[in-house]
Every structure is written in C-alpha cells, then in structure tokens.
C-alpha cells in the first residue's frame with residue numbers, strides 16, 4: 001500500500017512545522033512519496049517564498065541589484081535549516097540560483113526554486129531520496145501538461161526509489177527549461193505522483209481540517225464536509241474555495257484514487273474525502289455540499305428579438321470575444337437575450353472592439369458591458385433529488401434585499417450560479433449559508 005502526501009506552504013513555513021510534517025510522515029510507513037510546497041506565510045502579514053522569488057526575479061529582469069531581495073530568501077531557508085539543526089549547506093544552490101537570475105533564466109524557473117529548495121531540506125530531514133520534478137514532470141511543446149510522458153517517466157523513476165521527496169509546482173519543457181503550473185499548483189503535482197505511484201490515497205495536508213461548506217474568511221466557523229465528489233470539488237475550487245487547485249482531480253480521476261484533505265496542525269481529524277462520483281452518500285443534513293464565490297467578473301448583455309431563430313448568432317458573438325483572446329465563463333441565454341460572463345481585466349479598447357464587431361455582425365437592439373459582478377456557486381449532488389433548492393437559494397438572497405443580476409444552472413444540475421453586485425457578495429453568501437445550514 002502506498003500513500004502520497006502533499007504538504008502546503010503553511011505546513012512548511014518554519015522549522016516547527018517541518019517537525020510536525022516529519023512526525024506525520026514517519027507515523028505511517030505507507031507514506032512513501034512526499035510532495036512539498038515552498039515555505040508559506042508564518043503569520044498573516046508574512047510573504048510566501050514564491051512571492052519573494054517572483055519579486056526578486058522582477059528586480060533582476062529590470063537589471064537592478066538583487067542582493068538585498070535575494071538575501072531575504074536565503075534567510076528564510078537558513079532559518080529553517082538552523083531551526084531543525086540538520087547538517088545541510090545550500091550555499092552552492094543559492095549561488096547557482098542567483099547566477100541564473102542574473103542570466104534571466106525565466107520567471108517560472110525563479111518561482112520553482114521555492115519548492116526545489118524546500119524539497120532538498122525535507123529529503124535531508126526525512127532521509128528520503130530527492131527526485132527533481134524537472135526530470136519527471138513534463139510539459140508539451142505548447143505548454144500544456146504532458147500527461148502520458150510524465151506518467152511513464154515518473155512511474156519508472158518511483159520504482160527506483162522506495163521513499164522519495166518530489167517538489168511540487170514545476171516540471172520541464174521539451175527543451176529542458178523549467179515551467180510551473182498556475183498558482184497553488186503543488187496540489188496538481190501531488191495528484192500526478194499519486195497516480196504514477198498507483199497510490200491507494202492522496203493525502204493533501206494543509207492548514208484547515210478539510211473542506212468547509214464555505215470560505216471561513218467570510219462565514220465564521222462554517223460546517224466541515226466529510227465527503228465530496230471530484231466534480232463538486234472542482235466546481236467549488238474553481239469558484240474560489242481555494243483549498244485545492246481545481247485541476248488536481250484530473251490525474252487521480254481515471255485511477256479513482258481518493259483525495260483526503262487533512263490538517264497538519266490537527267492530524268487527528270479525519271478531514272474531507274474527495275471521491276469519484278456516486279460511490280458515497282452525500283452529507284444529507286444540508287442538501288447542498290458547499291458554497292463558493294469570487295469577485296471580478298464582467299457581463300456582456302445582448303438583446304435582439306428572435307435571436308434564438310437566427311442561425312449563427314451565438315457563434316458570431318463568441319467569435320468576437322475569441323478574437324480578443326478572451327475565454328468566457330458562463331453563457332446564460334433566453335429567446336431574445338444572451339449574456340456572456342467574462343472574468344479578469346478587459347481593457348476599454350478590447351471592449352470597444354468587441355462591441356463594434358458584434359454590432360456589425362449581429363445587429364443587436366441593445367448591447368452593453370456591466371462590470372463589478374461577483375458570482376456565487378451553490379454546489380451539491382443532493383440538489384438533483386431535492387425539489388425547490390433553487391427557490392431556497394433565491395429567496396435567501398431576496399430576503400437579504402439583494403438584487404440578483406444573473407442566474408445560471410449547469411447542465412449537470414449539481415450547481416446553481418448567481419451573479420450579484422460585488423458590494424453584496426459577502427452578505428449574499430452568508431444569507432445562502434444561513435438558509436441551508438441554520439434551517
């Protein structure tokens with residue numbers, strides 16, 4: 001039996017946490033493969049090492065002196081090594097990284113050193129082998145993760161190491177340069193290693209006791225979730241429940257390896273099990289599994305009588321957006337109206353080009369952008385069997401005197417998405433939570 005364990009940044013922020021991690025790993029001999037993140041925040045105003053590395057590289061790429069900025073990073077690692085009292089001298093590594101910064105080795109290379117160095121320390125502390133992720137995690141020419149090649153190489157490499165530390169977050173391109181996943185990507189590495197190790201479980205150790213029904217920064221002490229499906233977890237993560245990277249289910253999904261979210265600071269708690277669809281019973285008590293949300297969306301509203309019967313209307317709208325290199329998030333539509341929800345910054349020039357393009361190709365009666373939208377996703381596989389869930393969500397928001405600007409229900413019927421003004425976001429989320437949990 002093999003268990004793969006991934007530890008997040010807050011679990012490896014200082015020597016004291018390294019000791020807790022060491023205890024957890026050594027407690028179960030099945031915990032054979034370990035994926036560390038870079039050191040995270042030690043207190044709320046602290047800076048994650050990954051952010052320090054990005055900043056330092058930014059200074060280097062402007063051609064400015066990085067001595068002071070780099071020294072702070074070296075200090076973070078040295079204080080861990082000293083705190084642990086282990087015999088490890090990383091000065092050669094630091095020198096070579098600093099030289100590479102000066103030679104502009106790349107932003108991804110810079111960020112990846114956070115995990116790389118932390119992996120070296122953890123391997124030394126545990127007496128495990130160290131496997132550089134650049135050797136075993138591969139990206140394709142177009143920058144996407146190369147699933148097949150990675151699984152083959154990594155599976156063979158793990159066979160050669162009974163116990164090993166494999167740093168998270170990065171891998172390499174076909175030409176050998178370093179590439180990282182998006183932020184929070186060590187979760188993905190953990191999943192890749194779990195699949196390649198043919199593990200029975202992927203334990204993801206963090207600073208909360210599993211998935212909570214909603215963001216603990218918005219609702220005080222929300223209920224925990226015992227069981228959640230891959231699909232639900234992906235919907236919640238994508239919409240802001242930052243516990244686990246939303247892409248981390250893909251590697252383990254085919255192999256049906258469950259993910260267990262655990263708390264490094266409270267290892268006796270069982271945490272949340274993330275399991276394949278339909279193999280378990282939902283947490284019956286609340287119908288819904290969780291609520292998550294994010295701010296920063298823009299909506300493009302288009303009106304034209306009978307647009308539904310006009311062939312190619314939707315395609316022309318979407319191709320105007322595509323030509324600006326923008327992807328869309330949601331597409332709620334009626335017979336005479338269509339809305340396209342977009343995320344992230346969209347410049348005034350981009351907006352004008354999209355409006356002109358659609359006006360010319362679709363001749364709408366009304367078209368306009370509205371910014372400042374927050375989306376809230378109410379997610380739960382229990383909703384399929386419970387009538388009136390949507391009504392309950394909407395009445396919770398209406399009772400809080402909040403106007404709903406958009407509604408969308410995914411075809412899988414496991415989520416309801418609603419859009420509200422950013423200023424109403426937290427209140428709406430709390431109102432929905434209270435309606436389902438306190439009633």
Ligand code: ADP
Pocket residue numbers: 007008009010011037040184205206207208210211212213214215216217240241242243244
């Ligand atoms: P790590 O550094 O271990 O990868 P993250 O910071 O990425 O940890 O994820 C854990 C954090 O996710 C928690 O500290 C918590 O603030 C936040 N979070 C957001 N939504 C939720 C939720 N629904 N349940 C639990 N934690 C949540």
Ligand code: ASP
Pocket residue numbers: 008009037038048050051114168169182183184185186187
């Ligand atoms: N260290 C990286 C980040 O801060 C990856 C991770 O922590 O998962 O995004």
Ligand code: MG
Pocket residue numbers: 008184187242243244245
């Ligand atoms: Mg994380």
